[in-house]
Amino acid sequence: MTSLSASFGAVVRHLREERGWSQEQLAEFADLNRSYVGDLERGRAMPSLATLTKVASALDLQASALIARFESLQAGRPPA
Numbered sequence: 001m002t003s004l005s006a007s008f009g010a011v012v013r014h015l016r017e018e019r020g021w022s023q024e025q026l027a028e029f030a031d032l033n034r035s036y037v038g039d040l041e042r043g044r045a046m047p048s049l050a051t052l053t054k055v056a057s058a059l060d061l062q063a064s065a066l067i068a069r070f071e072s073l074q075a076g077r078p079p080a
Helices: 003-018 023-030 034-041 049-058 063-074
Strands: none
Touching: 003 023, 003 034, 003 063, 023 034, 023 049, 049 063
């Protein structure tokens, strides 16, 4: 697990939990496998651009907004 993938996963988990969704719900909304969403959140997988776009869309965000939250966490700010 790299710090990049762990940070991205933390952002995805934070946004999912903020919405009160399970991993299964996010996976369904993003048209992904639930175990893959778990791997993303644990930092065991780094999404492709297509997957990042699916996750962002499911979270009702633009991909750039999801990346901006990730960059904030990388800079030491909370993922809000």
